[in-house]
Amino acid sequence: MAGPGNPIAERRVVDHLRRYRAVRPEKTMGYAPMRWTHARALARLRAAEVVKGADGALWLDEAAWDQWRVRRRKRVMVTLAVGALGVGLAALTTLRG
Numbered sequence: 001m002a003g004p005g006n007p008i009a010e011r012r013v014v015d016h017l018r019r020y021r022a023v024r025p026e027k028t029m030g031y032a033p034m035r036w037t038h039a040r041a042l043a044r045l046r047a048a049e050v051v052k053g054a055d056g057a058l059w060l061d062e063a064a065w066d067q068w069r070v071r072r073r074k075r076v077m078v079t080l081a082v083g084a085l086g087v088g089l090a091a092l093t094t095l096r097g
Contacts, residue, residue, distance in 0.1 A: 007072070009041035017051065017060040028057035 013033065022029040033039040045051040050064045 005044050006037050006041055009035070009037040010045060013038055013041045013045060013051070014060060014065060017058065022059045023062055025053070025059055028053050028059045030056040031058050 013031075016031065017023065017029070020029050021027055022031075031042065033042055042051060045068075046058075048064070048068055050061055050068050051058055052061055053059050
């Protein structure tokens with residue numbers, strides 16, 4: 001499993017593919033990111049099969065991108081809930097003495 005990643009870089013990679021309308025297998029494009037953060041984001045998106053195709057013929061799978069964002073949002077919400085629960089338990093044990 002990949003690390004947490006950089007959502008801003010991932011969004012910029014997706015925006016680049018959308019700008020050139022590379023959102024179908026019939027309409028692909030080559031993409032060589034200039035920034036290392038964008039290159040890593042592209043690698044993560046390709047590993048997650050959000051960006052598909054060969055090196056010179058990439059395209060964005062919009063449905064996979066939507067699912068990727070929903071999964072990320074759920075992970076963040078679960079992490080925040082667990083953190084809040086931990087803080088609540090710590091406060092209770094501190095107040096009890």
